[in-house]
Amino acid sequence: xxxxxxxxxxxxxxxxxxxxxxxDGELLRTHEGPTQASEGADAVLSNIAAYVKELVAPxxxxxxxxxxxxxxxxxxxxxxxxxxxxxxxxxxxxxxxKRIMEEKVGKPVKINNDANVAALGEAWGxxxxxxxxxxxxTLGTGVGGGIIxxxxxxxxxxxxxxxxxxxxxxxxxxxxxxGCGKMGCxxxxxxxxxxxxxxxxxxxxxxxxxxxxxxxxxxxxxxxxAAKAGDEAxxxxxxxxxxxxxxxxxxxxVVVNPQRFIIGGGVSKAGExxxxxxxxxxxxxxxxxxxEGVEIVAAELGNNAGVVGAAGxxxxx
Numbered sequence: 001x002x003x004x005x006x007x008x009x010x011x012x013x014x015x016x017x018x019x020x021x022x023x024d025g026e027l028l029r030t031h032e033g034p035t036q037a038s039e040g041a042d043a044v045l046s047n048i049a050a051y052v053k054e055l056v057a058p059x060x061x062x063x064x065x066x067x068x069x070x071x072x073x074x075x076x077x078x079x080x081x082x083x084x085x086x087x088x089x090x091x092x093x094x095x096x097x098k099r100i101m102e103e104k105v106g107k108p109v110k111i112n113n114d115a116n117v118a119a120l121g122e123a124w125g126x127x128x129x130x131x132x133x134x135x136x137x138t139l140g141t142g143v144g145g146g147i148i149x150x151x152x153x154x155x156x157x158x159x160x161x162x163x164x165x166x167x168x169x170x171x172x173x174x175x176x177x178x179g180c181g182k183m184g185c186x187x188x189x190x191x192x193x194x195x196x197x198x199x200x201x202x203x204x205x206x207x208x209x210x211x212x213x214x215x216x217x218x219x220x221x222x223x224x225x226a227a228k229a230g231d232e233a234x235x236x237x238x239x240x241x242x243x244x245x246x247x248x249x250x251x252x253x254v255v256v257n258p259q260r261f262i263i264g265g266g267v268s269k270a271g272e273x274x275x276x277x278x279x280x281x282x283x284x285x286x287x288x289x290x291x292e293g294v295e296i297v298a299a300e301l302g303n304n305a306g307v308v309g310a311a312g313x314x315x316x317x
Contacts, residue, residue, distance in 0.1 A: 010306030013089035019307030025125030049104035068108040070313035072117030119146020121309030126301040139267035192220035209233035246281025264299025
């Protein structure tokens with residue numbers, strides 16, 4: 001087999017997903033297994049190696065065609081050295097992942113932030129395909145991000161570029177403390193966690209809302225569904241999340257000037273109800289030349305973005 005192949009690894013707190021990609025970003029197949037984080041760092045890294053070898057059998061022509069293994073990891077990373085400084089959901093502290101994994105799999109290894117690799121996946125094989133510059137938002141438990149500029153993933157001097165969820169964008173009088181310790185981060189209002197918090201506050205205040213009738217816990221989906229059904233309290237919450245997303249994109253647009261914003265993650269499943277509001281705020285707040293031709297679209301790869309992007313670390317990072 002002469003065509004180059006690349007393996008991507010999406011390392012999560014409970015599951016590890018691995019995928020085999022071509023040099024064009026086509027995902028050929030995937031394999032998944034448990035992380036077993038409670039067994040320690042070496043057990044997790046051994047599991048990654050095992051799953052990679054189950055995906056592509058060593059000694060085969062396919063294995064010989066594999067040029068590298070990329071790994072996407074949530075946490076604080078020393079990307080150039082391939083070290084995980086700290087990961088909140090994994091048993092890693094000052095672990096030289098690159099060196100250890102190269103010993104375990106016998107292939108070159110690169111690591112990067114999970115949000116960066118998801119962005120790279122969308123840019124390489126998803127909603128950003130064919131676009132040289134795009135910015136990706138992942139709206140989940142938090143707000144992740146990644147910036148692709150002129151076909152290259154932007155990492156910054158310490159690997160913190162693209163941390164869009166930690167843009168301080170909410171005014172002081174409205175701001176609350178983010179999990180990062182700072183005040184007024186985008187993540188506090190535009191993530192699933194932020195939407196749920198605002199909804200619970202509305203219920204606690206006694207606002208008239210159907211959300212107060214839900215027994216037990218509710219998620220961001222229930223808040224968005226209530227908003228679509230005409231619940232005014234829920235509509236205010238979703239509109240606030242959309243406003244700050246649009247405002248953050250306006251700020252990013254005059255710094256990076258991307259051709260496309262791509263939005264993924266669970267909250268993005270709200271669809272056009274959310275996207276139309278984001279577009280409205282973006283157009284209202286962005287100078288003409290920075291918004292001209294800019295698209296705001298949904299991500300396409302879903303749960304496969306991480307493995308595709310991790311594989312792409314050898315070509316697009």
